Amino acid sequence: MNHAQLTALGRALRLLGEHGEALSTDTPDTKLHEARADLRRALALLDESVTGAAPATRCPEHPNGPVDENAHDLCLLCETRRRSARRAEFNGPAMPARAADTTASSRYGVRSDRPQPQERWLPELWNGQEWQLCGTPRRDRHEAELYLTAQRRAPRAAMAYRLVHEFTDYEVLRVWGTPVKVDIEPLGNL
Numbered sequence: 079m080n081h082a083q084l085t086a087l088g089r090a091l092r093l094l095g096e097h098g099e100a101l102s103t104d105t106p107d108t109k110l111h112e113a114r115a116d117l118r119r120a121l122a123l124l125d126e127s128v129t130g131a132a133p134a135t136r137c138p139e140h141p142n143g144p145v146d147e148n149a150h151d152l153c154l155l156c157e158t159r160r161r162s163a164r165r166a167e168f169n170g171p172a173m174p175a176r177a178a179d180t181t182a183s184s185r186y187g188v189r190s191d192r193p194q195p196q197e198r199w200l201p202e203l204w205n206g207q208e209w210q211l212c213g214t215p216r217r218d219r220h221e222a223e224l225y226l227t228a229q230r231r232a233p234r235a236a237m238a239y240r241l242v243h244e245f246t247d248y249e250v251l252r253v254w255g256t257p258v259k260v261d262i263e264p265l266g267n268l
Contacts, residue, residue: 079127079128079129083123083126083127084127086123087120087123087124087127087136090116090120091120093116094113094117094120095117095119097109097112097113097116098253111236116256122242124212127251131172132150134150134152135151135152135153136150136151136153136155137151137155139153139154139155139156140153140155140156146158159196160166163245164224169180193208196244196247197217197243197244198215198216198217198243198244198245199216199217199218199219199222199241199242199244199251200215200216200222200241200243200244201215201216201222201225201226201229201239201240201241201242202237202239202240202241202242202253203229203238203239204236204237204238204239204240204257204258205236206259206260206262207260207262208243209240209257212229212236212239212266213225213229214227219241219243222241223252226239226241226254229260230254230255234254237255237257237258238253238254238255238256238257239252239253239254239255240252240253241253244263
């Protein structure tokens with residue numbers, strides 16, 4: 079999307095927001111027709127600016143990868159990696175490879191052909207309502223803890239931070255601070 083398209087789309091969406099704020103039970107039909115025309119104009123601008131295909135999966139790593147309907151993120155590649163990690167967890171490590179001349183080739187391949195499960199440390203902060211990612215996922219735990227230490231010393235630090243270990247599943251490793259649920263409505267929704 080170039081700058082002109084971005085500017086025109088932003089202007090059209092802001093105009094739609096103004097239409098939404100002005101809606102009431104006694105809005106005349108002329109205003110509704112005007113809103114419909116502006117909505118069509120915004121959709122046309124959006125159609126012009128979208129260049130790629132819509133993502134087939136909810137996976138940030140493989141948005142247009144093969145689809146597995148049984149996976150929570152619909153990604154066949156990541157689900158295959160998770161399944162192989164679960165299988166290795168129950169069956170133990172694979173047998174060491176023998177010489178190629180003494181064994182027949184397996185239809186499942188060898189261990190080095192399979193994708194390795196990803197292991198990452200996710201730094202998260204408590205925003206008053208829920209935990210949210212506050213930095214890029216790290217491959218090194220020590221580096222992630224140093225990042226969170228720097229975040230806690232920042233002038234506008236959150237009330238709580240935590241480090242989540244992701245290895246085909248999630249496990250909270252450490253929490254700094256105490257997360258408290260904050261009501262976003264003024265005066266406690268009175």
